[in-house]
Amino acid sequence: MAVDTYRAPNxxxxxxxxxxxxxxxxxxxAGPGTYAxxxxxxxxxxxxxxxxxxxxxxxxxxxxxxxxxxxxxxxFWSNLHRLxxxxxxxxxxxxxxxxxxxxxxxxxxxxxxxxxxxGFAFAKLKFRGQxxxxxxxxxxxxIPVQLGVIPLYIExxxxxxxxxxxxxxxxxxxxxxxxxxxxxxxxxAVSNELIDAARVDGCHTLRVFWHVILPAxxxxxxxxxxxxxxxxxxxxxxxLIVLGQRNPTVQVAISAVAGTNYIPDYPLILTATFISIxxxxxxxLVLGRQIIGGIMQGAVKG
Amino acid sequence: MWTVxxxxxxxxxxxxxxxxxxxxVALPARSRLRTRLRRLDSKVSPYAYIFPFFAVFGxxxxxxxxYTAWVSLxxxxxxxxxxxxxxxxxYTELLHDSYFWNAVxxxxxxxxxxxxxxxxxxxxxxxxLNTKLHARTLFRMGILLPQVTSLVxxxxxxxxxxxxxxxxxxxxxxxxxxxNVDWEAGRLSxxxxxxxxxxxxxxxxxxxxxxxxxxxxPDDLYExxxxxxxxxxxxxxxxxxxxxxxTIIFTVIVSTIGSLQLFTEPYLxxxxxxxxxxxxxxxQYQTVTMYLYENAFGSSQFRxxxxxxxxxxxxxxxxxxxIFNFLVIRRIRSAE
Numbered sequence: 001m002a003v004d005t006y007r008a009p010n011x012x013x014x015x016x017x018x019x020x021x022x023x024x025x026x027x028x029x030a031g032p033g034t035y036a037x038x039x040x041x042x043x044x045x046x047x048x049x050x051x052x053x054x055x056x057x058x059x060x061x062x063x064x065x066x067x068x069x070x071x072x073x074x075x076f077w078s079n080l081h082r083l084x085x086x087x088x089x090x091x092x093x094x095x096x097x098x099x100x101x102x103x104x105x106x107x108x109x110x111x112x113x114x115x116x117x118x119g120f121a122f123a124k125l126k127f128r129g130q131x132x133x134x135x136x137x138x139x140x141x142x143i144p145v146q147l148g149v150i151p152l153y154i155e156x157x158x159x160x161x162x163x164x165x166x167x168x169x170x171x172x173x174x175x176x177x178x179x180x181x182x183x184x185x186x187x188x189a190v191s192n193e194l195i196d197a198a199r200v201d202g203c204h205t206l207r208v209f210w211h212v213i214l215p216a217x218x219x220x221x222x223x224x225x226x227x228x229x230x231x232x233x234x235x236x237x238x239x240l241i242v243l244g245q246r247n248p249t250v251q252v253a254i255s256a257v258a259g260t261n262y263i264p265d266y267p268l269i270l271t272a273t274f275i276s277i278x279x280x281x282x283x284x285l286v287l288g289r290q291i292i293g294g295i296m297q298g299a300v301k302g
Numbered sequence: 303m304w305t306v307x308x309x310x311x312x313x314x315x316x317x318x319x320x321x322x323x324x325x326x327v328a329l330p331a332r333s334r335l336r337t338r339l340r341r342l343d344s345k346v347s348p349y350a351y352i353f354p355f356f357a358v359f360g361x362x363x364x365x366x367x368x369y370t371a372w373v374s375l376x377x378x379x380x381x382x383x384x385x386x387x388x389x390x391x392x393y394t395e396l397l398h399d400s401y402f403w404n405a406v407x408x409x410x411x412x413x414x415x416x417x418x419x420x421x422x423x424x425x426x427x428x429x430x431l432n433t434k435l436h437a438r439t440l441f442r443m444g445i446l447l448p449q450v451t452s453l454v455x456x457x458x459x460x461x462x463x464x465x466x467x468x469x470x471x472x473x474x475x476x477x478x479x480x481x482n483v484d485w486e487a488g489r490l491s492x493x494x495x496x497x498x499x500x501x502x503x504x505x506x507x508x509x510x511x512x513x514x515x516x517x518x519x520p521d522d523l524y525e526x527x528x529x530x531x532x533x534x535x536x537x538x539x540x541x542x543x544x545x546x547x548x549t550i551i552f553t554v555i556v557s558t559i560g561s562l563q564l565f566t567e568p569y570l571x572x573x574x575x576x577x578x579x580x581x582x583x584x585x586q587y588q589t590v591t592m593y594l595y596e597n598a599f600g601s602s603q604f605r606x607x608x609x610x611x612x613x614x615x616x617x618x619x620x621x622x623x624x625i626f627n628f629l630v631i632r633r634i635r636s637a638e
Contacts, residue, residue, distance in 0.1 A: 030433040042444035114354045121351035147613040148366030171362035174355045205347045234452035251454040258573035273455045288443040296514035
């Protein structure tokens with residue numbers, strides 16, 4: 001029986017449920033017009049990304065061509081070489097990529113772990129003030145936290161974290177959205193009997209968390225982790241302020257590349273841009289189905 | 303595979319602990335300690351588990367927001383940490399600051415121009431996606447692709463597309479006999495260009511949210527309408543849209559909050575801005591967040607007190623517009 005309860009969350013894994021939902025009777029079969037419309041929309045989605053590669057693979061003289069060249073050229077490697085040589089660009093682009101990987105990895109690990117922990121407490125434990133505290137968590141989602149940047153900056157001066165990666169990691173290691181998502185998932189995916197059984201057997205709550213909850217939340221943890229990683233990798237406003245060009249993340253480094261010349265060197269700028277998109281593009285192509293499931297799931301629950 | 307392994311682990315532990323429990327019957331003193339520990343565990347540990355969230359959020363979220371209110375009442379700058387109490391001087395100055403009102407106007411205009419067509423298009427896309435489609439996941443991934451792209455990338459790619467002399471947008475317009483538009487230089491034209499950037503990144507995301515909500519609408523509503531002879535697009539307007547109203551309210555409010563904080567795309571519209579954030583030579587597309595940035599970090603003045611006042615006004619603006627949105631949409635609903 002225990003095995004059965006364990007399988008339940010797996011069977012209900014978010015993406016599957018959306019992916020295999022039978023189309024309902026209301027929705028007619030799609031005609032050629034529908035496909036044509038969708039293809040146009042998708043061409044519009046893809047084109048700017050394709051275009052960034054087209055520009056990145058030409059030299060500056062080709063950019064002014066009339067009519068414009070719409071196909072990739074042969075200068076991508078030389079642009080790449082220029083991007084990573086410090087006498088052309090004022091920032092160390094390699095260091096920026098590594099910084100971003102560290103920051104996004106640390107933030108993702110923190111968000112997933114702390115969200116699961118708090119989500120577990122809200123979903124399966126009983127304590128005084130539970131309802132109000134959960135409401136407080138939800139309320140914090142409405143507050144635009146980045147508006148506190150000035151005091152946050154002053155705080156960072158006091159902590160000695162200016163130009164330090166800690167400044168872009170610690171403020172982001174918890175997420176109200178994450179707590180809420182985990183709570184909702186744990187309520188439905190982990191049966192109370194299983195937890196009670198574990199507790200009757202003498203498991204303290206931390207053990208229940210480690211051996212029952214953590215394995216059960218793996219599908220939703222993957223979604224939350226992916227979304228968090230993307231968000232952190234793409235974050236710009238706060239890293240620009242607190243790290244600047246001295247110790248930049250990749251987004252800040254791109255903006256530095258963009259500001260290098262008086263007349264924008266678009267092949268170089270869009271090479272940097274294209275490189276920064278690649279890792280996320282790869283993740284998206286491999287795990288897009290899960291990401292879509294997560295967004296749609298979050299929409300219905302929220 | 304992990305499921306089975308997890309169960310085995312749990313079982314082996316349970317048996318260990320179980321045997322410990324049997325021993326406890328023989329030792330009442332230990333058993334009492336154990337019960338007390340368990341009670342302590344169930345009383346205290348929930349708070350311990352939610353503590354990290356509230357601690358981090360308190361230190362880096364709530365405290366700064368509150369402290370912003372205090373800083374906004376001083377003349378604090380980065381270079382002069384010893385600040386003086388100036389009461390509401392920053393706010394009075396702000397109310398008479400034409401640059402600030404210009405920024406508010408730009409922000410609201412860009413927000414409106416981007417949001418209305420974006421949500422309408424998202425509704426249509428969701429409706430179209432909510433049919434029997436081949437390669438459905440592929441289509442969904444296609445429309446979500448822009449969401450993966452960072453704001454910096456969006457800003458720079460479109461800055462190139464919209465550039466005055468060699469931009470592709472102008473080339474296409476030329477084919478229709480329209481001469482080159484200097485998108486970045488004009489007020490309305492820069493608003494439109496920035497709105498296109500916002501739309502490109504967010505339409506697919508909103509479409510997916512609508513699609514999720516559409517799939518939750520019970521089938522019998524459509525069946526009844528079909529019996530009454532309602533065609534697909536009539537069903538869309540008379541069933542889908544009314545049933546989607548809570549979701550529409552949600553997306554309108556989320557988009558409002560997002561667009562009022564617009565920063566990255568306009569900041570990079572002129573890529574070599576030297577960190578100034580003025581939003582063009584005539585401040586034609588400077589947003590409120592850019593003006594905040596300019597005052598705090600972008601100029602040589604580092605006017606933290608004044609920037610904090612801008613931050614609070616922005617919070618107020620977001621609150622007012624969100625409530626306004628909410629009331630308007632609810633009004634429309636009750637009027638029907």
